[in-house]
Amino acid sequence: MIDQTTGLNLVPHAVEATKSADHIILKSRHPLDAVVENTGVWLHKWAHEAPDRVFLAERSGDGWRELTYAQVLAAVRGIASSLAARGMGPDTPIVIMSGNSVDHALLSLGAQYAGVPTSPLAEQYSLITEAHGRLIYVLDKIKPAMAFVDDAARYATAIGLPNLDGVEIVASQTDGALRDVTAFSDLLKGDASVDVDAVHAKVTPDTLAKILFTSGSSSDPKGVLTTQKMMCVNQAQMASVLPFLKERPPVINDWLPWNHVFGGSHNVNMMLAHGGTFYIDDGKPTKKGFARTVENIMSRPGTLAFNVPVGFAMLAAEMDTNTELRKAYMSDLDMLFYAGASLPQDVWTSLERAAMQERGRLPLMISSWGMTETAPATVMLHEPIGRSGVIGVPLPGTEIKLLPDDEMRCELRVKGHNIMKSYYGDPVKTAEAFDDDGFLITGDAVKFVDVNDVDRGLVFDGRVSEDFKLLTGTWVQAGKLRLDALDVLQGLVQDVVICGHDRDQIGLLIFPRPTQVHGDNSSNGAVIDAQLHAQIDERLRALASTSSGSAKRISRAIILSEAPSLKDHEITDKGSLNVRKIITRRADLIERLYDNEDPALIRI
Numbered sequence: 001m002i003d004q005t006t007g008l009n010l011v012p013h014a015v016e017a018t019k020s021a022d023h024i025i026l027k028s029r030h031p032l033d034a035v036v037e038n039t040g041v042w043l044h045k046w047a048h049e050a051p052d053r054v055f056l057a058e059r060s061g062d063g064w065r066e067l068t069y070a071q072v073l074a075a076v077r078g079i080a081s082s083l084a085a086r087g088m089g090p091d092t093p094i095v096i097m098s099g100n101s102v103d104h105a106l107l108s109l110g111a112q113y114a115g116v117p118t119s120p121l122a123e124q125y126s127l128i129t130e131a132h133g134r135l136i137y138v139l140d141k142i143k144p145a146m147a148f149v150d151d152a153a154r155y156a157t158a159i160g161l162p163n164l165d166g167v168e169i170v171a172s173q174t175d176g177a178l179r180d181v182t183a184f185s186d187l188l189k190g191d192a193s194v195d196v197d198a199v200h201a202k203v204t205p206d207t208l209a210k211i212l213f214t215s216g217s218s219s220d221p222k223g224v225l226t227t228q229k230m231m232c233v234n235q236a237q238m239a240s241v242l243p244f245l246k247e248r249p250p251v252i253n254d255w256l257p258w259n260h261v262f263g264g265s266h267n268v269n270m271m272l273a274h275g276g277t278f279y280i281d282d283g284k285p286t287k288k289g290f291a292r293t294v295e296n297i298m299s300r301p302g303t304l305a306f307n308v309p310v311g312f313a314m315l316a317a318e319m320d321t322n323t324e325l326r327k328a329y330m331s332d333l334d335m336l337f338y339a340g341a342s343l344p345q346d347v348w349t350s351l352e353r354a355a356m357q358e359r360g361r362l363p364l365m366i367s368s369w370g371m372t373e374t375a376p377a378t379v380m381l382h383e384p385i386g387r388s389g390v391i392g393v394p395l396p397g398t399e400i401k402l403l404p405d406d407e408m409r410c411e412l413r414v415k416g417h418n419i420m421k422s423y424y425g426d427p428v429k430t431a432e433a434f435d436d437d438g439f440l441i442t443g444d445a446v447k448f449v450d451v452n453d454v455d456r457g458l459v460f461d462g463r464v465s466e467d468f469k470l471l472t473g474t475w476v477q478a479g480k481l482r483l484d485a486l487d488v489l490q491g492l493v494q495d496v497v498i499c500g501h502d503r504d505q506i507g508l509l510i511f512p513r514p515t516q517v518h519g520d521n522s523s524n525g526a527v528i529d530a531q532l533h534a535q536i537d538e539r540l541r542a543l544a545s546t547s548s549g550s551a552k553r554i555s556r557a558i559i560l561s562e563a564p565s566l567k568d569h570e571i572t573d574k575g576s577l578n579v580r581k582i583i584t585r586r587a588d589l590i591e592r593l594y595d596n597e598d599p600a601l602i603r604i
Contacts, residue, residue, distance in 0.1 A: 482498050528600050
């Protein structure tokens with residue numbers, strides 16, 4: 001069906017709902033596309049059908065290093081034979097310690113081709129000494145046979161850890177190495193003694209492809225066992241409802257980190273599955289990296305755009321004045337996809353305006369819901385909706401269980417071939433992850449856009465696991481309340497933590513934007529700033545005026561002078577807050593939050 005708003009071939013939402021006494025089951029009415037056996041099938045297909053099309057590219061000096069599908073297949077087969085010659089297989093994982101690069105992608109695909117699992121890690125685990133604890137935890141957990149970095153000198157401290165003694169280190173750049181290092185180019189040479197076709201023939205849908213570690217926001221990171229089937233099914237699920245992806249090869253210019261399932265599995269595999277082109281953006285949506293992102297987009301714009309809300313906000317603001325960027329970004333854009341958090345409606349509107357100014361019609365603007373454990377897409381918006389915040393409907397081949405409460409807020413549980421079967425080496429956590437019917441317990445909450453029309457989709461409504469009771473026994477939906485607070489305090493704060501377990505009122509710990517703090521007026525970890533206090537007081541009072549009952553009313557707040565600490569695990573590698581760790585580490589500030597005489601307290 002050609003949608004009149006976007007001009008794209010789209011499949012409308014069509015949901016089957018079955019209700020019982022205590023839960024609701026949702027399924028898509030659409031059939032699932034054919035599923036390939038493994039990622040090598042896609043690579044062979046496009047190397048045969050479009051051998052000269054660019055698949056992977058990264059910045060090199062003033063230009064781009066570009067590899068075609070034929071070149072990538074040759075490199076992948078060389079790497080696969082080198083790994084097989086070393087006797088590597090399902091039980092000899094490779095840990096990838098550096099960020100996105102063409103060599104990173106080649107090693108990952110070569111390992112998948114040979115049936116060797118990889119475990120890509122956040123590069124800050126290796127580059128920031130204070131984060132080495134997380135790196136050591138993973139190394140001790142999976143005991144890799146090989147470790148890869150892009151630059152041996154830059155990662156010298158990390159690859160020198162005793163936990164990597166006896167592990168083969170492979171590096172793209174070997175100059176300045178402080179220990180024996182294998183050049184990545186040596187892996188590319190391959191090993192003629194290996195029958196690489198026979199090696200690849202052993203790779204089945206159940207072959208382990210990746211061990212992806214969760215962000216560890218509430219405990220130590222868990223290793224999600226990601227199979228070939230999970231990744232291949234997930235691409236078929238999305239292709240089933242986004243048929244335009246099959247009609248012309250997509251192109252993306254993307255920075256999202258590959259140690260996360262969104263960037264490394266969702267986006268990389270979407271390009272591979274559809275014969276697309278992946279330009280690696282070496283910028284980021286930060287003050288330091290944004291100019292590079294703009295430069296990269298101007299050089300190699302895409303047909304699809306994936307980002308987190310803060311990234312889209314920066315691009316929308318820049319396009320208000322940078323007409324050349326707006327032209328490059330919007331002229332050929334089919335789809336704009338946000339994830340990680342809700343996109344502020346004003347940013348959504350600004351992006352719509354930029355698209356209309358440049359091309360006279362809108363791209364498909366959508367979001368999705370997923371986790372590392374779900375490969376990731378499980379619930380997805382696949383028709384125009386005209387507003388932010390909706391995560392969509394179940395994808396074909398998935399089954400959604402909703403457990404509603406009295407307010408029709410529902411706990412979300414999921415089942416399907418894209419869902420993991422277990423965590424690495426953790427049978428206890430695995431058992432805890434599933435209910436008696438085999439559904440993954442996500443800990444997330446959703447609501448219907450319209451309870452009388454399930455095809456309208458679902459809205460994310462916070463984390464059930466973050467909820468707590470006040471002293472009165474009233475439940476506080478902390479995840480939802482946090483989103484409300486962030487919305488009303490936008491521009492003033494970086495993040496907030498909802499407090500109040502076993503208290504009589506809800507309180508707020510605030511991490512302010514540094515630019516909003518006037519002078520150095522800290523008091524034992526809290527900020528005393530009359531101007532900022534007044535602004536926060538005014539906005540929280542406005543929020544309180546719309547609240548009904550103590551479970552939805554924030555009555556006190558304290559502004560924290562110390563940013564979340566990576567060293568003390570208050571912040572995960574995704575940038576999200578580890579709420580449990582913050583509340584534990586800053587217990588004294590929680591007490592001050594409920595001390596009515598404390599000068600740092602903002603009483604609402």
